[in-house]
Amino acid sequence: WHISVQLWNRIHVRSDHKEQDVCLILDDTDHEKTGRTIEKIGRVHSHLAHKAVLGFKCLCMAVTDGVSQILLDFDIIGEKGKKGNYGMSARELERRHKTEHDSEVLRSREKAYDMSKLELAKEMIKRAIRKGVKFSYVLADSWFTNKDIVRFIHSRHIKCHWLGMIKVGENGKTKYHTEHGDLTAPALVKLGKKLKLQKYSRKLKCNYIVYDAVFGGMPVRIFLVRRTQHGKWNGLLSTDTGLDFIKAWQIYSRRWALEVVFKDCKTNLGFGKCQSTSFASQIAAATLCCLQYNILSVARRFSDYETIGGLFREITRETVQLSAAQQIWGILQELVTAIARVFGLLDEEIYDAVINQSEEMAHIAQFYNLKSVS
Known part of the structure; x- marks a missing residue:
């Protein structure tokens, strides 16, 4: 503690x-x-x-x-x-x-x-x-x-x-x-x-x-x-x-x-x-x-997520590596939404499958590390 x-x-x-x-x-x-x-x-x-x-x-x-x-x-x-x-x-x-x-x-x-x-x-x-x-x-x-x-x-x-x-x-x-x-x-x-x-x-x-x-x-x-x-x-x-x-x-x-x-x-x-x-x-x-x-x-917070702040904060936003929470919300949400709509599943079931039950699916987020999230 x-x-x-x-x-x-x-x-x-x-x-x-x-x-x-x-x-x-x-x-x-x-x-x-x-x-x-x-x-x-x-x-x-x-x-x-x-x-x-x-x-x-x-x-x-x-x-x-x-x-x-x-x-x-x-x-x-x-x-x-x-x-x-x-x-x-x-x-x-x-x-x-x-x-x-x-x-x-x-x-x-x-x-x-x-x-x-x-x-x-x-x-x-x-x-x-x-x-x-x-x-x-x-x-x-x-x-x-x-x-x-x-x-x-x-x-x-x-x-x-x-x-x-x-x-x-x-x-x-x-x-x-x-x-x-x-x-x-x-x-x-x-x-x-x-x-x-x-x-x-x-x-x-x-x-x-x-x-x-x-x-x-x-x-x-x-x-x-x-x-x-x-x-x-x-x-x-x-x-x-x-x-x-x-x-x-x-x-x-x-x-x-x-x-x-x-x-x-x-x-x-x-x-x-x-x-x-x-x-x-x-x-x-x-x-x-x-x-x-x-x-x-x-x-990692002080290296990957560091910005130079102040005047240049907005300019450098897209160059900062996305956080894990942003990746989950912004990157996987599109995939989760599509699967949920097609198969009538719950979001919880899909997130569990992506993160815990499939090594292949767990690597999907890595493909989008540099993709901007709306």
Whole structure:
């Protein structure tokens, strides 16, 4: 935290840093392992492989200003499962390496291993506030969006908002209190069509519906969106009731910057590749990887994204290398829009396939490094 905050402050004082656009991003990633004797090893459900894999989950929190990302916090966690055996047999549990840790820090890490991701996310946000990290929005996927987190964000003493996905399909059973009654997201879609509340965004080339509602006792704004007339609906929920649809969608697109961070760290820095049987070593390896990424991120900010400022800022704009977030929004959006319209898919599904599930598709952005983004 001490080093990461210092690195973030280096970015914070730059003239091209916009404080109102700073966001925290929450997401988890798989740390797949091969050794069955690793301390606290278990099986976790992988959303990429769509099956249980041997390893850990790593919940991370990053901060971004739309140009650079800094990893602020992480916790290595396991999944007990319904049987409470972490997906392991009795013999496998017996063979796991065991160590008595005297360090208070390691004991707190062990405690975090069995905590829920939601509770850990709240603790991470609290630590960021205590360390003086100022931010406007917290971005996360639909797994984190619930009444508890909305109330938690609303109760913070700093002015910040939640902006997260919500489930709209068959799994969208959560009810939101509106002027039309307590309705689920699918019911809000049907009501929007009936009342002709659906609008079309020429900029994003999609249809959307906006509702003001109450969720967890707090006022929220809900955005329902789909690409085609017969495509799947997607949803966003924000505690910022003054946010318009285009701004909300652009801000939320930054969440995928953390997926790019995971990709870079795993490919180039060995993130999650440690095979030591010691849980302390797993923590240390992940910590060193995060610090390496943060240093490289700051170095890149001062080299690739540097402008000479002032009088020549506008002239040199097109010569500055595009940031990861701009690449995602400006470069891949055209491709994502086309695929979504043709196949009736969700943006989330396409971004996941481009960044995480295809080595060939992941290189598409490299072809457009020098292309200007509108």
